[in-house]
Amino acid sequence: MADSKPLFSLDGDPMAAEALLRDVFGIVVDEVIRKGTSASEKVCEWKEPEELKQLLDLELRSQGEASEQILARCREVIRYSVKTCGSISNMYAVNLARYQRYPDCKQRGLRALPPLALFTSKECHYSIKKGAAFLGLGTNSVRVVKTDERGKMVPEDLERQISLAEAEGAVPFLVSATSGTTVLGAFDPLDAIADVCQRHGLWLHVDAAWGGSVLLSQTHRHLLDGIQRADSVAWNPHKLLTAGLQCSALLLRDTSNLLRRCHGSQASYLFQQDKFYDVALDTGDKVVQCGRRVDCLKLWLMWKAQGGQGLERRIDQAFALAWYLVEELKKREGFELVMEPEFVNVCFWFVPPSLRGKQDSPDYSERLAKVAPVLKERMVKEGSMMIGYQPHGTRGNFFRMVVANPALTRADMDFLLNELERLGRDL
Structure with a gap:
């Protein structure tokens, strides 16, 4: 563990800086790789924005913080961060x-x-x-x-x-x-x-x-x-191939x-x-x-490690898992496909018990559109899942499950459907 001097103070110790960087890499491995790929961990730790401001201590001060505090900040930011990407x-x-x-x-x-x-x-x-x-x-x-x-x-x-x-x-x-x-x-x-x-x-x-x-x-x-x-x-390649962002x-x-x-x-x-x-x-x-950054290095290293056949298996597995999810959706009461997918985007509604058999009701579509936002709030606050939803044209809000992560299994697809049933059984 690095000493308690501010990392970038004028009398900073290069050895302490090196030790701190090693500790940071350890946190990344623990929080991002180990916990980020463990099904037993929450997918997110939801906090209200005001609470998050206090947890992360966003204030900038004239004096640098000690390395122990920097490490704590690093762990907190990783735990509560949301990853995104963009392209021009x-x-x-x-x-x-x-x-x-x-x-x-x-x-x-x-x-x-x-x-x-x-x-x-x-x-x-x-x-x-x-x-x-x-x-x-x-x-x-x-x-x-x-x-x-x-x-x-x-x-x-x-x-x-x-x-x-x-x-x-x-x-x-x-x-x-x-x-x-x-x-x-x-x-x-x-x-x-x-x-x-x-x-x-x-x-x-x-x-x-x-x-x-x-x-x-x-x-x-x-x-x-x-x-x-x-x-x-x-x-x-950072999308379906899951190369490192970006x-x-x-x-x-x-x-x-x-x-x-x-x-x-x-x-x-x-x-x-x-x-x-x-x-x-x-x-x-x-x-x-x-x-x-040298973005191509991530793709090159991944291709070297997996080979063309390995990347092909990754894509084919995503398609196969998407088809499995579709077939399981069709077997369960309360799930309705928006359409048969041709890709790994599986779009569907969860119809709660109170709306089943009520398709002819004049307010059915309006009530169904309110279901996905409620379930999204519940799953995020529990940390069990994160699935996107959206309206589309005349269609009210529906879920869009993107089956791309190569670590996903059929058990994960079953969990998704079971969890939606559990979270929405009182609606």
Whole structure:
């Protein structure tokens, strides 16, 4: 254990700092790895926000804290933290497609551009509109294409929307398809969409952040038929492959150094062209960020350890477990599927005893929509589970169980259903 001096005091002891870091790694192994993967541990420790402020002691002081206090803070933050992730790959694709059509926009900005139109489905990830806003195109430039009953983009409506945009004086330049939508897990028909893009000369981007890893499975990769025709693909191995956060990739068809031409600023103090090695190895000028982590290392190490066959088994196991959950749902009273899934997103309602057989009641849908939020509060406060829920179109709140964790088993699926029954038996 490190001594009680502040870690970064002027008279700090390097040996004490090293000892403290070793203790921190021990806490990470204990709290994140051991407890985080143990079915006997709570999935969360719920505290009210005001209580959490007191527990974490967020006040910043003029004097540094002793190492024992730092270790306590580390353990508390890990215990009460919520992990999230993000990606700007979709925004990169929009910017590249814009630059390819109008290269002078890099220097002249929006003055160089006519009104532009990009197209995506109503089931797209919110980052598409956010990217349009950040890039100055405006969210009104995003034309929303209809989806079918399973959440897939309708190519015929895409054609209609393109013609409509042109009639209104806008210039279509990009279509963003989705492989694995967030809620329903839908895969857009990429081949048909690629045909539309080819006819109109549009950049085809595929947001495969969630579903792209399916390509590693010989059994299920047909869901991505046509993705080889895309100009760009966003992929998040930290999702279905469960690589360490954050691990995101943007894959491009272009081989003409488009990334550097679009984003490069040729800063002479960083990207000197007369270095003693091949300057093509300097990738920093291609991206928006300057300093960043080596995300690819996590994927490379995991692939080295698991091999292609190991990663394929991981994906196939997730699909098999999702099908098991679906079949168990069908056997139990009080559970109703939103639809038969084609991916590992299993969407369903839990119908409590008081609503069973009341489907014809005028307030049935309204009452059913209130069930999921109540059960979510109960499971979080007990620390037994954390499952997302949401409304969708005219459908009221339903649960969305994403079966992706390779440590999950059939026993976990059984526990999920049993726990929902237990938590909702009085509703």
